[in-house]
Amino acid sequence: xxxxxxxxxxxxxxxxxxxxxxxxxxxxxxxxxxxxxxxxxxxxxxxxxxxxxxxxxxxxxxxxxxxxxxxxxxxxxxxxxxxxxxxxxxxxxxxxxxxxxxxxxxxxxxxxxxxxxxxxxxxxxxxxxxxxxxxxxxxxxxxxxxxxxxxxxxxxxxxxxxxxxxxxxxxxxxxxxxxxxxxxxxxxxxxxxxxxxxxxxxxxxxxxxxxxxxxxxxxxxxxxxxxxxxxxxxxxxxxxxxxxxxxxxxxxxxxxxxxxxxxxxxxxxxxxxxxxxxxxxxxxx
Amino acid sequence: xxxxxxxxxxxxxxxxxxxxxxxxxxxxxxxxxxxxxxxxxxxxxxxxxxxxxxxxxxxxxxxxxxxxxxxxxxxxxxxxxxxxxxxxxxxxxxxxxxxxxxxxxxxxxxxxxxxxxxxxxxxxxxxxxxxxxxxxxxxxxxxxxxxxxxxxxxxxxxxxxxxxxxxxxxxxxxxxxxxxxxxxxxxxxxxxxxxxxxxxxxxxxxxxxxxxxxxxxxxxxxxxxxxxxxxxxxxxxxxxxxxxxxxxxxxxxxxxxxxxxxxxxxxxxxxxxxxxxxxxxxxxxxxxxxxxxxxxxxxxxxxxxxx
Numbered sequence: 248x249x250x251x252x253x254x255x256x257x258x259x260x261x262x263x264x265x266x267x268x269x270x271x272x273x274x275x276x277x278x279x280x281x282x283x284x285x286x287x288x289x290x291x292x293x294x295x296x297x298x299x300x301x302x303x304x305x306x307x308x309x310x311x312x313x314x315x316x317x318x319x320x321x322x323x324x325x326x327x328x329x330x331x332x333x334x335x336x337x338x339x340x341x342x343x344x345x346x347x348x349x350x351x352x353x354x355x356x357x358x359x360x361x362x363x364x365x366x367x368x369x370x371x372x373x374x375x376x377x378x379x380x381x382x383x384x385x386x387x388x389x390x391x392x393x394x395x396x397x398x399x400x401x402x403x404x405x406x407x408x409x410x411x412x413x414x415x416x417x418x419x420x421x422x423x424x425x426x427x428x429x430x431x432x433x434x435x436x437x438x439x440x441x442x443x444x445x446x447x448x449x450x451x452x453x454x455x456x457x458x459x460x461x462x463x464x465x466x467x468x469x470x471x472x473x474x475x476x477x478x479x480x481x482x483x484x485x486x487x488x489x490x491x492x493x494x495x496x497x498x499x500x501x502x503x504x505x506x507x508x509x510x511x512x513x514x515x516x517x518x519x520x521x522x523x524x525x526x527x528x529x530x531x532x
Numbered sequence: 533x534x535x536x537x538x539x540x541x542x543x544x545x546x547x548x549x550x551x552x553x554x555x556x557x558x559x560x561x562x563x564x565x566x567x568x569x570x571x572x573x574x575x576x577x578x579x580x581x582x583x584x585x586x587x588x589x590x591x592x593x594x595x596x597x598x599x600x601x602x603x604x605x606x607x608x609x610x611x612x613x614x615x616x617x618x619x620x621x622x623x624x625x626x627x628x629x630x631x632x633x634x635x636x637x638x639x640x641x642x643x644x645x646x647x648x649x650x651x652x653x654x655x656x657x658x659x660x661x662x663x664x665x666x667x668x669x670x671x672x673x674x675x676x677x678x679x680x681x682x683x684x685x686x687x688x689x690x691x692x693x694x695x696x697x698x699x700x701x702x703x704x705x706x707x708x709x710x711x712x713x714x715x716x717x718x719x720x721x722x723x724x725x726x727x728x729x730x731x732x733x734x735x736x737x738x739x740x741x742x743x744x745x746x747x748x749x750x751x752x753x754x755x756x757x758x759x760x761x762x763x764x765x766x767x768x769x770x771x772x773x774x775x776x777x778x779x780x781x782x783x784x785x786x787x788x789x790x791x792x793x794x795x796x797x798x799x800x801x802x803x804x805x806x807x808x809x810x811x812x813x814x815x816x817x818x819x820x821x822x823x824x825x826x827x828x829x830x831x832x833x834x835x836x837x838x839x
Contacts (some may be wrong), residue, residue, distance in 0.1 A: 273665050
């Protein structure tokens with residue numbers, strides 16, 4: 248397998264180049280576009296060299312959109328805050344609910360535990376709208392429509408199965424004897440859980456949390472159905488922003504860059520766990 | 533997998549505690565999900581009703597009528613056809629491309645690892661935002677891809693706004709976002725395969741094509757199957773990319789299940805039909821996810837055994 252001919256090496260090089268161009272070009276292009284004024288963007292043929300400007304980012308941060316028709320207020324920073332708040336809160340709630348449950352499923356096999364674990368997993372695969380549409384009607388009745396609480400609750404649909412199944416795997420990896428020994432020494436259940444199990448499963452919990460954050464951040468459909476403008480995260484906000492700003496393409500590009508940068512940063516940080524998390528623990532990276 | 537079957541300090545209040553402990557630990561998570569199960573049963577009921585938000589007074593059970601109507605409803609068959617086409621095209625292309633890239637990057641080297649990490653970026657992009665990125669690039673006025681198309685001699689390519697190319701455009705976006713998913717899954721699979729069969733084949737001078745078809749591919753099958761099912765389940769439910777790109781249009785070219793149900797609910801306020809559509813989609817995904825979970829469990833056991 249190792250004696251590679253020159254021809255093959257060249258062909259491989261070409262193939263890899265195509266792959267890199269296809270997957271990286273859109274990100275690079277939008278990034279470049281975010282530093283251009285509308286005049287540069289609208290030029291045909293497109294310009295690779297231009298005078299970079301940060302007016303687009305300034306406009307987004309100050310919330311003032313200067314158009315030919317005058318000044319327009321934009322709420323993009325609010326969307327960014329909503330994304331941050333919703334995802335963080337969803338992950339915290341998910342960890343508080345999910346980690347003890349994961350421990351119960353991993354260690355204390357009990358009647359019906361597998362059935363329950365699989366029911367939770369099956370939420371991951373059910374069509375979100377199936378639940379969301381009746382939920383809009385319910386939420387209006389019980390006053391949860393268009394609230395952060397309602398949204399964070401619904402986010403558990405994606406956060407909980409992920410945390411449960413990844414963290415469960417990490418708990419199962421801890422040899423039961425360690426906990427057993429600690430308990431023989433006279434420690435109670437809670438202190439064993441806190442002092443032994445939690446720290447040992449720490450990396451797994453962190454990884455599951457980071458991944459759950461990325462998935463929450465990238466979610467679109469929950470907030471589209473359940474949130475109005477002032478609660479919307481960037482994914483939904485950016486869509487409304489396009490209609491509102493009409494032709495200010497540089498600013499749209501800048502908005503996209505700001506919206507995808509946090510998940511990129513987290514993914515780079517957590518890349519060791521990505522494979523495992525994306526496959527819900529089926530494959531180790 | 534160790535279980536606590538011992539009963540060391542098991543007396544007094546502790547033994548009661550012990551019996552209920554697992555339930556106590558998993559109850560909050562369960563309650564959260566029961567809150568979500570209620571809407572599910574509500575959806576079942578809605579799907580058996582004539583229910584339009586615009587005519588609440590006319591709401592009544594019509595039992596299977598919503599489903600029966602689908603038989604003669606051209607737009608339902610269009611939804612089914614569009615969803616199937618989308619799922620087949622995206623997963624088919626992603627599988628071939630993902631396998632190809634995984635094979636290219638199989639050898640562990642700094643460069644290959646770097647490329648495989650870079651390729652995660654599209655996967656980490658929110659699909660709705662990815663659709664917006666491609667929308668900017670395929671704008672007929674200034675989009676860079678439209679410009680490239682004219683360089684290739686293709687004039688007036690209207691991408692997502694032309695019924696003839698709309699499907700192609702959203703499929704490209706889906707391929708851009710999700711091929712890395714299949715790629716990293718298969719890459720992890722390839723790298724976890726035992727070395728001996730390959731070394732033996734090389735010693736015997738077995739042709740590389742033969743090794744690929746007779747050793748690599750069969751051994752990779754569980755990973756291929758898991759990746760494929762995972763993607764089919766998600767792809768048949770695709771909403772974000774299509775909605776952000778065209779909202780199901782032009783016309784009904786891209787009204788896949790979830791988009792159609794969304795439009796039915798919010799535009800024509802036909803709750804009954806919308807719920808019935810979702811029930812059919814749910815039946816399809818439930819069937820697929822049962823097969824998936826069996827496979828996934830086997831892989832999970834294996835991955836855990838090696839850890």
